[in-house]
Amino acid sequence: MSTPTRITHLIGGQSWTGTAERTSPVFNPATGEQTGVLDLASTELVGEVVATAKAAWPGWADTSLARRTQVLFAFRQLLDARKEEIAALITAEHGKVLSDALGEVTRGLEVAEFACGIPHLLRGGFSENASTNVDVYSMRQSLGVVAVISPFNFPAMVPMWFIPIAIACGNAVVLKPSEKDPSAAIAIAALWKEAGLPDGIMSVVNGDKESVDALLTHPDVKAVSFVGSTPIAQYVYETGTTHGKRVQALGGAKNHMLVLPDADLDLAADAAVNAGFGSAGERCMAISALVAVEPIADELIEKIKDRMGKLRTGDGSKGCDMGPLVTKAHRDKVASYVEAGVSEGATLVVDGRDDDFDGGDGGFFLGPTLFDRVGRDMSIYRDEIFGPVLSVLRVRSYDEGLELINSNPYGNGTAIFTNDGGAARRFQHSVEVGMVGVNVPIPVPVSYYSFGGWKNSLFGDAHAHGMEGVSFFTRGKVVTSRWLDPSHGGINLGFPQNT
Template sequence: MSTEYIKIKNHINGAWLDESNGQYEPLRNPSTGHVIGEVPLSSPATSREATAAAAAAYPGWSAMPLPKRMDFIFKMHRAMQDNLEMLAQSIAIDQAKHIAEARGEVGRVIEILQMACTIPALIQGDTVQAIANNINGRLIKAPLGVFCGVAPFNFPALVFGWFIPFAIGTGNTFVYKPSTESPLFMQKMMQLLCDTGLPDGVVNIVHGDREVVEAWYEDDNVAGVCLVGSTPTAKAIGEGCGRGGKKTMLLGGAKNFLAAMEDAPMDLLIENILMSGYGSAGQRCLAVSNIAVVPEIYDDFLARLLEASRKITLGDAMDPDIFMGPVISASARKRIHDYIDIGLAEGATLALDGRNPQLPEANRDGYFVGPTVFTDVTPCMRIAQEEIFGPVLNIIKVGCIDGALRMIRNHPLGNGACIFTQNSFYTEKFINEADVGMVGVNVGICAPHPYLPFGGIKGSLVGNNKVQGKDAIDFFTQSKVATIRVVDPRGLAPAAATTTDSSVRSCVAS
């Protein structure tokens, strides 16, 4: 992929546009810290221009026969298959996700699109016959209008897949705000959508900060807003949309737990913690953070984890020979360093310090934090309570499975938790009692397959709807009920209203 200067643009009503207010901020490659382009900071007026374009496109798009709409979902699927490497490289350049993980992210979106291709089966309605004499009842799932979506920096492709295919496949139109820190994927993806012949205005892109989003709250063109982000941001959007009567699907923050039992398969456990805790530099909503370990294996586990963590290689996200790339920005690195200081001040032991990792010369100015491991952590410490969003692991000794479940239950967030065990009693107990939205057994990242809904509970979800699966269909549609009386055009009375068998037979004979 070319490394030429990248000028990100808005895309409204089929046209690539510069921001009219002329405000831009630099786009950096986190692997090097170098400026590689610029991103517009759009005005509220630009935001409303995009929603107006989506509203204008809605009548024609929603009236389009379902098979023709689905043609575009199939074309989208094929376009992503044919351009997987290009799309993955776009993620590795500005988001600095390791190229292998970026390929995996695009691959998962392709699977999500396969699921979206089942929309015709999932939006089928219901009919109740004969609810009264010659009266039937029918329920249909109908689109609502214009939806808007906000994406975080860490999964630019995945969140696109969670929102846009389901929204437009069910007949809505869309305005999408990518993160200003990782906009390149959507720039490439939008061009692919244009190449499929998608009608103008069906999907629009507006870049910027919260002013873009706040413009949607009182915008009569907007039916609903969806977000993947932090819990405070989700609550702020939920409050704003509540005032404006908008439908919302808001996924918030996470603090994920892993319980390691005495019979845990140790090699598998360590391998999964490395991928879950250090993959994407810990910048995942399902990254493992708090690891609860029983005394029987604690010493062996810790020794093996530290040994494996010290072998993690860091460097440019495009280098296939390294394991972990940088965090997204200098401010993200500082925040993680601050949490390490907080952990030390709270009395935790820094068993492995990732603040000064060894780096290739070309990446010395990048935003890197190495694997970091705290021991002697207690559940009430801030590092155990707050989302750090970096490659920092907290090791917490617990007496048994009940201690691990108690910590999970008492935590205000409830995104994901997993257990490593070969004991079926532990497995079933954990599945039933772990107070989270997504549970894993002997897997470090408990991300559901696209056929199933993705999302947490408690403070990790503001509202009710989750992404992907049937939950996505329910969010992007409304249930409409029709009550239908059938009247005989010949003026004959309904059969059920006749009083004798002979009169019924006479009606049928005539």
């Protein structure tokens, strides 16, 4: 067994050289072996990082859009060239298969490409002669120091939803990645320096709740972007806003896929397997509840079961279809939901606990699991399991299926599978969910649209990336200007009027 590697902070463009009072282990979830020792930041160190960012920010905020764009293009080129290396780091610490990890980096790369258009995105408006000899124009300016707190399930893509736009808008960024799999985020952050970004504009501080609380309460942090479970998202939102910050906190999900009787069931079965078991179900956009409108449930379940039987679960670096869960504790928690589903009366069609796994004996594996005849009151339906567990709920009509989805407290993503254009159009209008797929099971928007759900899946008003991201990381200013000429004169104490 090799000696675990030290993983530390990135501050002012340099790896931290201090001594951490607290550390945390990092594992390879496919083998169970500890591969890293992560330095955890104290509140005092977070303060030092924020101070470094604050000192660097004015120079970057005053940097021309042309120069900022050059840095963004250089970063985009570097990330594209190193994407396979980043993907390997994700697989080694998160466990998802290499193809999935590479897809994650590529989707993050799209946001960097969107941010390369920042001169256009920050362009203001101008109204000449809004009043006699008075011009009015608008601009958007950076906030200062902003924090990004990212989850374990997308250690590269989620930070990339926010960081390129925040930097392009002229801010200084402090990233707090997940302590479970930090190396990919640190490697990406290091590329910014290589791209020519001034030191201090992009920093990484590793840690746990102490670091999060320090960022949420620090007076010099002006905005916080967070992605994670709903209880923590709500905590982040309430704590951050109480301390005067802008906060966008994306929470959990219980995503439904409604399959109508006229749907192509082979397409629907493929989609259910891909969206339910990709990344071992550790996606906020995973389909975990399949809503089958009778009489198709039996046939659809058989097709899904057949496809599940061909999946190979094991080490994500060795060509398997599905990798392990991120930690042993999380694997055990997901397995406990399987037991709960059985005890609550659901029909266990495929039991992932009984799979043969192609990985190390100590790996955190749980195979794809399928339940049928799941009820609304069962914990496997009510809770966000965040694992490879797909539940089938049977309904008698489209209206019953729509009501089921709309009554759920989450509203992140959903999908409808049908060949009826009218039904699809009705669904996309009526469903109370922020992201909708029509015959598309994972409707993650492209970078120039914005990502975010409704209800308990989002706290705050701003979604991630797209124009909402630009608005979140800037503040508007409107200037009303009059340049006096020699003919001006006179005093008028009345209220100004547009004449």
